[in-house]
Amino acid sequence: MSDSSTLPPVLLHPEAELARDALSTPLLSRAARLARWAGPEARVDAGGGLVDEQLPAAAEALGLSGEDADAEASEAWRIAVDAGLVEVVDEEEGTVRAGDDLALLTGGSPQDVLGVWRSALEAVIADAGTPDLGGLVDAIAGGDGSGTLDLDALDWDPEAEAAFLDGILGNLYLMTAGDPAPSPAPVPLPALAASVIVPDDMTEPTNDVLEQVSDAMMRLDEQFRLLEPVGLVQYQPVDESLLGEAEDEPVDDTDISRYGLVRLTPLGLYGLRARLQEAGFDAPAVGDLADKGADVLLDGTAAFPPAAAHAETQQWLARRQPLAAARELLAAARGSDEGAPLRRLRCQQALSLVGGSAEPALREVLDDAELGGLARVWLTEQGASDVPPPTEAMIFWLTIDTLAAQLAAEGNSEELQALVEGLARQHSGFFATAWRVDHPATADVLEAMGRLHPDKKVAKEARKAAFKARSQRAG
Numbered sequence: 001m002s003d004s005s006t007l008p009p010v011l012l013h014p015e016a017e018l019a020r021d022a023l024s025t026p027l028l029s030r031a032a033r034l035a036r037w038a039g040p041e042a043r044v045d046a047g048g049g050l051v052d053e054q055l056p057a058a059a060e061a062l063g064l065s066g067e068d069a070d071a072e073a074s075e076a077w078r079i080a081v082d083a084g085l086v087e088v089v090d091e092e093e094g095t096v097r098a099g100d101d102l103a104l105l106t107g108g109s110p111q112d113v114l115g116v117w118r119s120a121l122e123a124v125i126a127d128a129g130t131p132d133l134g135g136l137v138d139a140i141a142g143g144d145g146s147g148t149l150d151l152d153a154l155d156w157d158p159e160a161e162a163a164f165l166d167g168i169l170g171n172l173y174l175m176t177a178g179d180p181a182p183s184p185a186p187v188p189l190p191a192l193a194a195s196v197i198v199p200d201d202m203t204e205p206t207n208d209v210l211e212q213v214s215d216a217m218m219r220l221d222e223q224f225r226l227l228e229p230v231g232l233v234q235y236q237p238v239d240e241s242l243l244g245e246a247e248d249e250p251v252d253d254t255d256i257s258r259y260g261l262v263r264l265t266p267l268g269l270y271g272l273r274a275r276l277q278e279a280g281f282d283a284p285a286v287g288d289l290a291d292k293g294a295d296v297l298l299d300g301t302a303a304f305p306p307a308a309a310h311a312e313t314q315q316w317l318a319r320r321q322p323l324a325a326a327r328e329l330l331a332a333a334r335g336s337d338e339g340a341p342l343r344r345l346r347c348q349q350a351l352s353l354v355g356g357s358a359e360p361a362l363r364e365v366l367d368d369a370e371l372g373g374l375a376r377v378w379l380t381e382q383g384a385s386d387v388p389p390p391t392e393a394m395i396f397w398l399t400i401d402t403l404a405a406q407l408a409a410e411g412n413s414e415e416l417q418a419l420v421e422g423l424a425r426q427h428s429g430f431f432a433t434a435w436r437v438d439h440p441a442t443a444d445v446l447e448a449m450g451r452l453h454p455d456k457k458v459a460k461e462a463r464k465a466a467f468k469a470r471s472q473r474a475g
Contacts (some may be wrong), residue, residue, distance in 0.1 A: 008177040009284040009308040010273060013266040013286070019110035022117035025231035028083070030062050030076035031120065035085035035102050037061040043094040049444030050077040051094065079230075082123035083116050114270070115227040117231070121271050124230045125169075128223040164216075165223060166279075167196045172233075173272045176264045189224075189238065189260030190225045193217045217260065224262055232268040236261040262438040265298040290315040294325075294332035298343040299349075302408070313350045326351060326358035335368050336440050338408075345405035348374055356382055404441035407448055417452045424449070424458050435472065443469035 011383060013016070022028060037058065041277070043051045050058055050073070058077060059069035080086045083100035088094075104112040104211075172192060176184045193216040198205050217238065224235040239258040264272065276283045289300045290314055297316050301309040317325055333347035334340070362378050365371040366388060375396045379387045390398070403423075408418050424430060434446060443466050450462030 001337060006172065006282040006303065007276065007284070009286050009288075009304055009312065010177045010269055011286045011308075011311060012270055012273070015110040015114065018267050018270050019113040021231060021265070022113055023105060025117070025229065025267070027076065027079055027124065027229040028117055028120050028231070030072075031080035031083060032075070032084055032102065032105050033062055034058055034076050035080045036099055038080075038086060038098070039098055040095070042096050044081075044088060044095065044096055046091065048078070048081045048088050050074060064430055079120050083119040085116070117267075118271060118274060121230055121232060124227060124232075125165065127228045129158070129165050139236070164196065164219075167271055168192060168220060168223075170276065171195045172262065172264055173269070173276065176269060184263065186234070186236070186261035186263040188256045189217050189255070189366035192262065193220055218421040220262075221260055224260070227382075230270060231265055234263045234265055239340055286311045287315045288312075290319055292316075294347075298329070298332050298346045299339060300360075302339060302342045309346065309349065310353075315351060317350070317353055322354045322357040323361055326354050327364075330361060330365055330371055333374075334368075336370075338440075340370075340407040341401045341404035341441060344370070344374060344401060346410065348378065351378055352381075359384060369397070370401075373401075392433075393437075396434055397439055399435065400437050400439045400442050400445050403445045404439075404447070407445065413453060416448075417454075420449045420452045421454070424453060424455075424462075431461045435465040435468040437469075443473065446474050 013021075023032075043054065045051055052070075055070040055073050058073040059065070062073055062076065064072050077086070080099075081088070084099040085105075086096050086102075087099040089097050091442055100117050104116055108116075172187060175187050175192075175195075190213060193213045194205070197212050197216055198209055202209065221238045224233055225237060227233050228235045236257060238260040243257060273283045273285065284300075286308060289297045292300070294316075297313065301312050302310060320328075321454075329347045329350050333344045335343065351362070359379065359382065362375040365375050369377070373390055376390050376394075377398075403419070406413075406419065410416055431446070435442065439445075446462050446469055448468035450466060452461045453459045453462060
């Protein structure tokens with residue numbers, strides 16, 4: 001993806017609901033509790049971390065126990081500092097006070113709460129791309145006691161690691177955004193790892209590539225375990241018994257869930273969209289166009305998948321009176337530019353959601369050269385009476401316009417091929433008349449029909465008609 005990439009539109013949950021989700025995430029809720037627990041006696045080290053002597057008390061305040069309690073309390077404290085819930089007052093003394101953002105969690109708006117959560121998310125994502133502290137200590141030693149950080153000894157490239165994790169999260173976002181189901185299916189960890197490692201043109205991965213995918217899965221397993229407590233994902237870890245299975249033992253590779261499953265939460269979808277927007281991507285959300293004009297709606301939803309275009313249009317219509325909305329849509333659908341056919345298709349789909357109250361607007365354009373055919377189709381589908389029959393010229397113009405829209409929306413799809421075959425079969429003299437149609441896309445449509453039709457004779461007729469259409473326009 002490039003910085004100018006347009007991503008599929010996503011349907012976000014309401015901000016108030018997302019803010020409640022953020023407040024209930026284990027990591028942010030623990031960080032907030034520690035920020036309120038920390039009094040004047042709390043002391044931090046040079047890096048802002050809670051001193052070791054106070055970790056047991058912090059763990060107790062969080063209700064944590066067991067051998068990992070101190071480490072979990074330390075992590076929650078670091079998040080409290082990074083998210084602005086705690087502020088270091090005096091670095092030399094190691095004193096702290098409640099941060100300005102702590103009050104936002106109880107008295108701020110949903111946007112304020114989500115802003116604090118996003119700060120916590122960035123801190124966790126940074127942590128997920130960092131090696132374990134034990135490895136860092138060994139690397140700092142450098143083998144020579146110099147105390148300098150030896151990245152070669154650590155075998156860690158911070159920029160490459162951050163890019164890898166960003167790529168993984170970006171692909172997880174794409175997979176989630178591309179799933180029209182209300183609750184997208186979880187993504188198998190092997191598929192997610194392969195999405196950033198296996199080249200698109202590689203039909204059969206080599207052993208070396210498969211080994212890279214396996215190594216990436218293990219890294220991701222650790223990283224998603226860190227990212228789950230902040231509410232980014234729901235994660236089912238890799239089955240640890242797989243790691244201990246001997247090579248000569250049979251492995252059940254039919255149960256893909258054993259290799260890890262990850263799903264973006266609604267909160268995670270919101271967070272990753274915000275990150276992608278900050279990185280320069282066009283990451284639309286359903287509802288972005290609800291307060292725009294009909295021209296922006298029709299152009300904006302042109303590249304949307306059908307389900308997303310439907311949802312966006314519903315939100316747009318919900319803010320308008322049906323008849324006024326229909327008139328605005330029809331006015332925006334006019335035009336002879338390249339995008340006009342797809343605009344008219346989106347307009348027709350939008351009008352199907354309006355209902356019978358839009359009938360006066362459709363009758364007003366019955367004599368319109370560009371909209372008359374569309375209006376007749378809509379009125380007939382609505383069961384309206386006294387719908388004037390279309391002229392032959394209008395039928396052919398509407399056919400070319402519809403095929404041009406389908407080409408723009410789907411390209412050379414199987415559905416379009418079936419439509420082309422059916423059209424040529426039902427109208428034996430179609431090409432003899434079609435090349436004369438006064439539509440900007442006539443030649444392109446006929447050329448596409450020649451490309452798509454499997455019958456060589458019919459395809460040749462289509463190409464001849466396309467040539468005539470181009471010659472006519474040139475003349």
